Amino acid sequence: xxxxxxAALAPSKEAFQFRMGLNDNKAGMExxxxxxxxKIIMDATKGSRFYDNELKKDQQVNQRIxxxxxxxxxxxxxxIKKAQIQVDRLALELERNRDLSRIIVHVDMDAFYAAxxxxxxPELKDKPMAVGSNSMLSTSNYLARRFGVRAxxxxxxxxxxxxxxxxxxxxxxxxxxxxxxxxxxxxxxxxNFLPMSLDEAYLDITDHLxxxxxxxxxxxxxxxxxxxxxxxxxxxxxxxxxxxxSPVLFEDSPSFVADQNFxxxxxxxxxxxxxxxxENVVVFGTSVEEAVKEMRFRIEQKTTLTxxxxxxxxxxxxxxxxxxxxxxxxxxxxxxxxxIKDFIKDLPIRKVPGIGKVTEKxxxxxxxxxxxDLYQQRALLSLLFSETSWQNFVHISLGLGSTxxxxxxxxxxMSTERTFSEISSSEEQYGLCQELCRDLAQDLQKEGLxxxxxxxxxxxxxxxxRTRALTVGSTVSTEEEIFAVAKEILKAEIDLASxxxxxxxxxxxxxxxxxxxxxxxxxxxxxxxxxxxSKPGSSSSLGQSDKANPSAxxxxxxxxxxxxxxxxxxxxxxxxxxAVCSGFVKSEDATISDSEGKTxxxxxxxxxxxxxxxxxxxxxxxxxxxxxSFNKHIDKCLSRSPISSELESPYKEGAVMMRNEVGxxxxxxxxxxxxxxxxxxxxxxxxxxxxxxxxxxNNTETTTVEDVEMNVNMDQSHHSIIATxxxxxxxxxxxxxxxxxxIECKVNLSDTxxxxxxxxxxCEEQSFICxxxxxxxxxxxxxxxNRHVDVxxxxxxxxxxxxxxxxxKHPTPSSQHTGSAGxxxxxxxxxxxxxxxxxxxxxxxxxxxxxxxxxxxxTIDRFFK
DNA sequence: CGGATCGAC
DNA sequence: CTATGTCGATCCG
Numbered sequence: 001x002x003x004x005x006x007a008a009l010a011p012s013k014e015a016f017q018f019r020m021g022l023n024d025n026k027a028g029m030e031x032x033x034x035x036x037x038x039k040i041i042m043d044a045t046k047g048s049r050f051y052d053n054e055l056k057k058d059q060q061v062n063q064r065i066x067x068x069x070x071x072x073x074x075x076x077x078x079x080i081k082k083a084q085i086q087v088d089r090l091a092l093e094l095e096r097n098r099d100l101s102r103i104i105v106h107v108d109m110d111a112f113y114a115a116x117x118x119x120x121x122p123e124l125k126d127k128p129m130a131v132g133s134n135s136m137l138s139t140s141n142y143l144a145r146r147f148g149v150r151a152x153x154x155x156x157x158x159x160x161x162x163x164x165x166x167x168x169x170x171x172x173x174x175x176x177x178x179x180x181x182x183x184x185x186x187x188x189x190x191x192n193f194l195p196m197s198l199d200e201a202y203l204d205i206t207d208h209l210x211x212x213x214x215x216x217x218x219x220x221x222x223x224x225x226x227x228x229x230x231x232x233x234x235x236x237x238x239x240x241x242x243x244x245x246s247p248v249l250f251e252d253s254p255s256f257v258a259d260q261n262f263x264x265x266x267x268x269x270x271x272x273x274x275x276x277x278x279e280n281v282v283v284f285g286t287s288v289e290e291a292v293k294e295m296r297f298r299i300e301q302k303t304t305l306t307x308x309x310x311x312x313x314x315x316x317x318x319x320x321x322x323x324x325x326x327x328x329x330x331x332x333x334x335x336x337x338x339x340i341k342d343f344i345k346d347l348p349i350r351k352v353p354g355i356g357k358v359t360e361k362x363x364x365x366x367x368x369x370x371x372x373d374l375y376q377q378r379a380l381l382s383l384l385f386s387e388t389s390w391q392n393f394v395h396i397s398l399g400l401g402s403t404x405x406x407x408x409x410x411x412x413x414m415s416t417e418r419t420f421s422e423i424s425s426s427e428e429q430y431g432l433c434q435e436l437c438r439d440l441a442q443d444l445q446k447e448g449l450x451x452x453x454x455x456x457x458x459x460x461x462x463x464x465x466r467t468r469a470l471t472v473g474s475t476v477s478t479e480e481e482i483f484a485v486a487k488e489i490l491k492a493e494i495d496l497a498s499x500x501x502x503x504x505x506x507x508x509x510x511x512x513x514x515x516x517x518x519x520x521x522x523x524x525x526x527x528x529x530x531x532x533x534s535k536p537g538s539s540s541s542l543g544q545s546d547k548a549n550p551s552a553x554x555x556x557x558x559x560x561x562x563x564x565x566x567x568x569x570x571x572x573x574x575x576x577x578x579a580v581c582s583g584f585v586k587s588e589d590a591t592i593s594d595s596e597g598k599t600x601x602x603x604x605x606x607x608x609x610x611x612x613x614x615x616x617x618x619x620x621x622x623x624x625x626x627x628x629s630f631n632k633h634i635d636k637c638l639s640r641s642p643i644s645s646e647l648e649s650p651y652k653e654g655a656v657m658m659r660n661e662v663g664x665x666x667x668x669x670x671x672x673x674x675x676x677x678x679x680x681x682x683x684x685x686x687x688x689x690x691x692x693x694x695x696x697x698n699n700t701e702t703t704t705v706e707d708v709e710m711n712v713n714m715d716q717s718h719h720s721i722i723a724t725x726x727x728x729x730x731x732x733x734x735x736x737x738x739x740x741x742x743i744e745c746k747v748n749l750s751d752t753x754x755x756x757x758x759x760x761x762x763c764e765e766q767s768f769i770c771x772x773x774x775x776x777x778x779x780x781x782x783x784x785x786n787r788h789v790d791v792x793x794x795x796x797x798x799x800x801x802x803x804x805x806x807x808x809k810h811p812t813p814s815s816q817h818t819g820s821a822g823x824x825x826x827x828x829x830x831x832x833x834x835x836x837x838x839x840x841x842x843x844x845x846x847x848x849x850x851x852x853x854x855x856x857x858x859t860i861d862r863f864f865k
Numbered sequence: 866c867g868g869a870t871c872g873a874c
Numbered sequence: 875c876t877a878t879g880t881c882g883a884t885c886c887g
Binding site for chain 3: 045048049050051054134135136137138153154155157386388411412413415417463506508
Binding site for chain 2: 057060138151196197198199200353354355356357358359453455465466467468469470471
């Protein structure tokens with residue numbers, strides 16, 4: 001097993017395929033087979049700078065894997081066994097708190113953008129097509145996928161795979177409109193549903209379902225819209241003759257009805273007793289599946305587009321499920337532990353949201369492919385990965401996920417970035433930077449946000465990316481403020497590259513570190529307010545009309561040339577110079593921008609000089625101020641001599657209102673975004689998960705319950721705490737617990753709500769297996785058993801433990817479950833942590849959820865109770 | 866805090 | 875010729 005890395009470390013072809021995710025091609029009869037696809041892509045790719053960079057990134061991953069394997073090889077059995085106990089403690093706790101009471105649905109429109117375009121352009125319907133540009137595709141239709149054409153693939157390569165491919169440019173306004181139609185429907189099943197993007201959403205339909213039970217039939221009855229005159233839809237009982245064979249959208253009639261089973265017991269009444277002309281009517285039942293079918297039916301009726309859905313007890317599972325019967329299908333995991341376990345068993349970890357390419361490859365190096373593998377290796381993983389990572393792994397392998405569909409909190413950052421053909425002149429780079437700042441400032445303004453940190457992102461022609469950030473004392477939100485900071489950062493980068501110019505292909509600007517509501521109140525009168533006043537009207541007029549105009553004029557039909565954009569930007573700069581001169585930006589700037597040509601050169605010189613700032617409040621000017629001290633000064637000035645309160649940002653109120661307005665569809669659209677920002681966000685959306693892979697399920701190696709051996713090693717000084725908590729855990733579970741048996745262990749908690757035979761059965765007769773000596777204790781006396789465990793813990797193996805292990809001593813906010821602290825010594829882990837998304841199962845446990853700062857302490861307190 | 870990286874869409 | 879844009883999260887130094 002240790003040598004698996006050999007193959008993985010070999011670079012080139014295989015590496016690239018890993019990076020590009022080419023391993024899951026679904027070759028169709030009319031398309032290309034996997035071999036051909038890979039070859040074409042390789043040929044089109046090989047030798048490019050992009051490819052070189054991909055190889056480099058891959059090497060980095062391989063190095064991480066190498067480190068991982070090395071750490072692994074140094075682990076002792078004892079360490080693993082000890083880890084096993086600790087991990088299992090978490091697993092047990094999680095299992096005990098498993099929430100099976102909710103019905104979560106993940107709805108996913110099939111090939112959304114492509115489907116919309118096909119719907120509206122009949123000539124596209126039977127052709128392979130994709131939405132995007134020559135340089136990047138957002139999504140492709142199912143016909144194109146047979147040729148290997150996928151989301152996140154450059155259009156020019158797609159064309160090589162499929163010369164007849166039609167690439168249509170995206171039309172986000174249209175997608176947004178369709179999306180809001182869909183959301184109108186979704187809202188009726190869960191008013192608090194959570195949209196993830198234009199084509200995807202989570203719903204908690206538990207409440208809907210209980211209401212639905214009492215609904216009369218007519219509330220579940222819907223007309224079937226017949227768009228084709230002759231094409232009468234088959235009615236219940238007849239649909240097998242239609243047999244919608246093709247998974248391809250619109251290849252046959254886009255009929256939901258043809259594809260669905262409406263002859264559910266108890267609703268087959270449509271044929272006879274509906275009103276005269278209403279024979280085209282369908283009634284849905286009250287079950288979970290029926291409700292979701294109804295939802296999808298209504299979506300299709302309303303939009304002529306199909307959706308897939310996953311139904312499960314939590315969001316993570318629902319998401320995986322929605323992929324299962326895509327397109328135009330649904331799949332449900334029942335709210336039953338065994339059902340979850342069965343589903344998870346052979347599930348490739350890559351399917352799980354949060355496990356991406358890199359994680360997949362790293363885990364693969366450890367022999368982990370499926371969730372079962374993941375579960376079996378949990379002890380090892382807890383030693384090799386960071387706390388959050390391995391705990392997330394445990395959540396996944398237990399099939400746990402969040403059961404609360406909630407909107408995300410406040411936004412944390414806002415950014416804009418652009419790719420272009422090489423720009424190496426620093427003047428252009430500054431101009432571009434300013435333009436980005438302008439765009440960003442407008443977006444910030446729409447949400448009334450001000451941030452303290454400015455980050456710029458640069459990607460050179462070799463695709464190397466770097467980001468640099470600067471946090472300032474005051475807050476920034478206007479173009480000038482942002483640019484003042486961004487310019488400094490950019491200058492530093494240009495200087496760093498020294499004689500060589502920066503050869504950029506992308507630049508981005510981001511603002512983060514937003515003020516909280518609290519801070520907003522206090523910090524109201526910032527430099528921003530001052531600038532607003534000093535150039536009355538200019539910022540708001542700029543917001544609306546000014547933006548597109550100059551560049552449109554300059555470039556004509558398409559804004560291809562950044563030259564022109566930059567020129568336009570410069571013109572803009574000139575207009576605004578009087579605003580600039582009010583102090584935040586270097587004073588020289590104000591003096592130069594008289595003629596266009598001069599602006600460039602002088603601006604450039606400028607940048608390499610030491611900045612000089614003038615305080616906008618006291619008008620003091622210090623030559624040795626840097627940005628930070630300048631900002632500090634302003635802060636002081638502001639608190640010393642209060643500025644009249646009318647300087648508040650005019651946008652603040654509006655922003656707050658928007659956020660609270662839940663009922664409004666447009667706002668629900670993207671949470672706190674209005675339509676414009678929303679549009680921007682959607683540009684370039686790619687959907688790698690569109691590349692679903694049905695063939696992934698193989699390798700069905702059943703894992704039986706083995707490895708009952710469990711020698712416990714505990715840190716002596718704290719063993720009593722552990723002992724106690726273990727005791728209590730064993731108290732909770734009503735049957736013997738094996739390490740490998742965790743998923744099985746019966747939980748007699750409130751899961752009985754969703755009554756299912758296997759979920760609630762209490763245990764026969766009590767007996768315990770001591771986790772230390774591993775001997776079965778045939779006693780129903782819990783106290784006796786606990787005494788035994790205590791004794792066991794106090795003798796024997798523990799003496800052999802040499803390393804210092806802090807188990808639950810002083811739980812810190814960051815070390816939730818005792819794992820990380822003690823692992824330092826025998827040189828095992830520390831570095832090479834893998835980052836994974838935040839633990840998927842957060843809201844499972846009401847205790848640990850609430851007390852974020854110190855969850856494990858609470859847990860233990862409760863144990864002691 | 867700053868920088869790099871991952872992952873999702 | 876030609877390989878996105880935006881955002882949140884995590885980890886490490």
